[in-house]
Amino acid sequence: MSRVTLREVAERAGVSTAATSQALNGRGNLRPETRERIKAIAVELGYIPNKHAAALRSGRTMSVGFVMADSTTGDGRRALQRAHQLNALVRACAAHGFTVTVLPDSRPDLLPGAEIDVLYFPDPADDRSVLRAAAARGIPVVANDLYIAGASGLSVRTGYDAAVRAGLAHLEATGAERIGFLVDESEVPRDQIGESAYLAWCAVRGRTPLVARVDAGRRRLAREVRDLLERGADAIFAFCEEGPEIYLQLEVTQAVIPRDLQLIALCTNDCALNTRLGVTHVCVHPDLAAQAMFDALGGVVAGDGPQVIDLPWELVAGSSTRSPAVVAAQSSKVP
Numbered sequence: 001m002s003r004v005t006l007r008e009v010a011e012r013a014g015v016s017t018a019a020t021s022q023a024l025n026g027r028g029n030l031r032p033e034t035r036e037r038i039k040a041i042a043v044e045l046g047y048i049p050n051k052h053a054a055a056l057r058s059g060r061t062m063s064v065g066f067v068m069a070d071s072t073t074g075d076g077r078r079a080l081q082r083a084h085q086l087n088a089l090v091r092a093c094a095a096h097g098f099t100v101t102v103l104p105d106s107r108p109d110l111l112p113g114a115e116i117d118v119l120y121f122p123d124p125a126d127d128r129s130v131l132r133a134a135a136a137r138g139i140p141v142v143a144n145d146l147y148i149a150g151a152s153g154l155s156v157r158t159g160y161d162a163a164v165r166a167g168l169a170h171l172e173a174t175g176a177e178r179i180g181f182l183v184d185e186s187e188v189p190r191d192q193i194g195e196s197a198y199l200a201w202c203a204v205r206g207r208t209p210l211v212a213r214v215d216a217g218r219r220r221l222a223r224e225v226r227d228l229l230e231r232g233a234d235a236i237f238a239f240c241e242e243g244p245e246i247y248l249q250l251e252v253t254q255a256v257i258p259r260d261l262q263l264i265a266l267c268t269n270d271c272a273l274n275t276r277l278g279v280t281h282v283c284v285h286p287d288l289a290a291q292a293m294f295d296a297l298g299g300v301v302a303g304d305g306p307q308v309i310d311l312p313w314e315l316v317a318g319s320s321t322r323s324p325a326v327v328a329a330q331s332s333k334v335p
Contacts, residue, residue: 176262
């Protein structure tokens with residue numbers, strides 16, 4: 001079935017295409033009865049506005065540029081993370097009638113030929129040449145965990161650092177004194193943000209950091225967990241997201257959870273297994289960054305910035321950590 005055009009609506013209504021456009025877009029000085037008659041005819045014919053045609057008339061392209069780092073090809077974990085980010089952006093763009101244009105971070109020379117309304121920069125570790133080129137051309141920029149100071153800039157804080165601080169504060173409130181931190185041995189910015197938050201937290205409180213690094217294949221996961229226990233950890237923050245596996249490993253040790261050892265894990269995807277096992281976890285939602293961009297896109301394009309958006313996160317308490325209230329009650333009984 002062919003698409004109903006604006007001209008067909010105008011012919012049925014007996015008015016010009018200009019008057020029809022004004023009626024359907026709430027513009028002009030048409031009489032109210034004429035405007036309503038045109039709208040009714042449009043609905044009757046099944047007319048659907050062509051967003052792309054309207055965008056071209058207004059100078060917009062209805063496309064978002066996505067920066068893809070060349071360096072992700074040699075790092076499986078970064079490639080997977082970038083694939084999740086791109087997939088979330090594609091879904092959000094499709095829901096809003098936009099397309100996605102992928103740009104290599106090492107090719108700012110491609111930007112002049114890329115017809116985009118906004119540039120999405122998902123990873124602060126990428127080459128920023130494209131970002132700088134976009135800012136110089138006046139193209140609005142949206143970036144994860146990177147402050148964009150320009151008027152057409154949006155900074156999306158994914159919440160990893162806030163989630164780490166919340167998890168550590170929870171363990172501190174439950175009486176943990178030596179908190180070990182499990183993190184992936186990669187250069188993914190997410191891991192760098194999480195570890196930096198942990199080290200800063202330890203420094204402020206005068207605590208000795210206990211960091212263990214997990215390989216991409218998770219072959220050393222059990223060994224690193226044992227190493228933390230041997231170094232005297234009475235709690236583990238699994239920033240590497242392996243809460244369920246670590247929980248099952250700890251259950252076969254002499255340690256009693258949560259009396260002898262507490263566990264809290266980061267979670268970005270399916271947290272259902274953590275919940276079923278009773279693993280305390282902090283959930284962050286980086287996949288919401290693309291939709292957050294669209295929620296603020298009008299202001300970004302209009303140059304109302306700089307703007308900052310914080311993505312949601314939450315701490316879900318389980319049985320792998322003690323209750324802060326119980327710890328406080330026990331402390332009050334100590335003479």
